[in-house]
Amino acid sequence: MNGNHWDVQIRRIFGQNESYLLFIIIAYSVLVIFLNPSFLTLENLFDLGKSSASLGIMAIGVFIVLLSGGIDLSFTAIAISGQYIAANVLIATGVDNILFAFLISGLVGVCLGALNGLLISYYRIPTFIVTLGTLNIFHGFLLTVVGTKAINSAQLPKCFKIFGAKNVLTLVKPGGGSYGVSVFTAIFIAIALLSWFILKYTRLGRGIYAIGGDREAAERAGLNVARIQFFIYCYVGILAGIAGILHVSLIRYSNPTYLVGSELSVIAPVVLGGTRITGGTGTIIGTVLGVALITLINNSLILIGLSSFWQGFFTGVIVAISVSLSSYQSRKNVTI
């Protein structure tokens, strides 16, 4: 056994691709700290954890869909629908309760997700086409039927703002004022752990891997492919609904035209995390690291002093490089 070296240990825990990512994250952080020491404050790190939570939750949903060999483009429309409908219902009913908001948004999410799931599992329509269609249907429905007017901070029910400022752990700054670990981060971690458990330790989760590996073989093995697919799209729907509430609580503003159009920037960290777009391969930890890296880049560019317009550019470069590297690696291992 020569498994005592630290690098071997890390690879065992994280896997090959994930350890590369971890390495890049650390190297990049060191570079940023060197350029701007204020990056390495607990406050900034906690802040990153908070602002990346809704992206992270949606990314986990996308990850599970990609894992099963499908793709979901409609989740942003689901997230904004859940958010905007929940905010409107809270205003209309006067119930100022964040759990009620989660309930409504989650309900909207699961219903819309179920519609995707129905079309995909029962009618066997390709996932790309279904979700490209429902992206526009959901968003179009929201804008025409529910409304187009943005809800500004003053109109927004208080519970969102209170929830947005809530910490699970609060520290006091030396010079007064406080900062801490946001409840957002806790929710993100809880969802990541739950999804990890489902994927690793339940038959349902292994079924998701199996479908992504070879759908026909999964059917022959006696897995109920349709039911598993239905679950996946409902689950993504709920996650999108939750992400929608986090999003509005963070920016204290609900505009029904937000989020839609940002699908690819959610898919990017998932792919960066080592998930194969063809299905069957990928891990939750990879996705979380992918989200971390993308958030890190976006945040640090400003700290370094580059315009935020560079964000898209750098994200693109890193996705392109890392995906080419891993596909080159796997091609090297293939025999003729």
Next chain:
Amino acid sequence: MAEEFLNVKNVSKYYAGVQALDNVSMSINRGEIRCLVGENGSGKSTLIKIIAGVVKQDSGEIIINGKSYKQLRPIDSINEGIQVIYQDLSLFPNLSVAENISLNQLIEENKKLINWNEVKSIAWKELSNIKKELDLNERVENLSIANKQLVAICRALIQNAKLIIMDEPTTAITKREIDNLLEVIFDLKKRGISTLFVSHKLSEILQIAEKVTVLRDGKKVGDFNASELDYDTLSFYMSGRKIVHSTFDYQAENDKKTLLEVQNLTKKGQYQDISFKLHPGEIVGMIGSLGSGRTELALSLFGLNKPDSGKIYINGELVKINSPREAIDLGLSYLPEDRLKQGLFLKQSIQNNIVVTNLKNLLSKFQLINDKQKSKYAKMWVDELSVNVPSIEVAVQALSGGNQQRVVIAKWLATNPRIFILDSPTVGIDVASKSNIHNIIRQLARKGIGVIMISDEVPEIVRNCNRIIVMAGGNIVREMNTVDTTEDELFEILSSNSKNSERYVP
């Protein structure tokens, strides 16, 4: 201990008016190793599907373990211990060996949660039962086909298999791996588990089976002891036609021009120090099992696999072949081993497939494709090679294997080759079409084309080539004129070499 396990009695099946199976009976004893052979469309797969319960017979009965079924359901078949391993193996490439082996059992036990220790111990136990070792954590996609088969066998055994049906199991594995597989099968036999191989590789069938059941046109021709069959009788039973095998008579011309000369060609890990010559009008057979380096060498000649060192001369001139385009310009053609994936555009018409290598000559003065010219040209080749089709507009995927191969040949002949490399030209093609393709190849040679024919079927090589190159482990181990050898001798050379040489590890 001839205890009967499965008895298929007078089974018939019609599909849309076509009689796929006509009153077929077959019985398999416990621990028996049986081969089921027949050409495409002979009813092999229908019979298997009926035994698996996937297809219902119109009449007749299936008796398993003494219990008679008029309507066998898939679940009955599985519960009685019948496991079908399809050609694609139905494994999950992205999951570990352990999970692939145990997944079915976990599904069957209807467990909601996975206990990974249990998954591994189930897999480990089954592997050690067949006396094999595999890394349980390795992903199945990283295994060789032979090891994937072992995983599939383990998975079948876990579900209490009494009869394992393997569909074309030897198509893509090396001789050594076949021996390995047979070892496992013989072991299973000792445990009373029967095996039914479905195959149409004639020479292997004779090696593997104890008894052979032959189907033709939905009818059973008979059950034969493998010891009383040889290549010719078996192909006669399968096709119903006596195929006259003449050997290829090559007249060496006096001015022995050399068409192709290969000197000390080497590619690390694939082949070493390959030297040979090819003259116009020759058919040189290149034989060696999978992994012998034969296909890799052919790919190098066609510019698809750059050699590390060595020289290639064409017509006495030193050439470097870096791409298929350059190879084609030098007069080389290569018919790939896997015609479905590499040789054809399956969804395109016959016409489009034939013209694709030669579009340059079909352009009008505006540099656009001239449709009339194109169909005239395609028709010419269809007639020339007697491809049997209703129209040149039919998609290639609708054709039989033999006709598909003729389309591939036509496509390459259109480039006017002087050297034609054919890799396994008759794999998966029925016996009658096979001899037709052999005839086409001989005609090409008579026209002065130099042919290299790669195959792992000894009779095919001996009957069609004037010279034979035997490859093993990346080396040429023997070169001889066909007149100086016999099929039995060549078999002997091959099997002694395949045992001595390890498969290269890429």
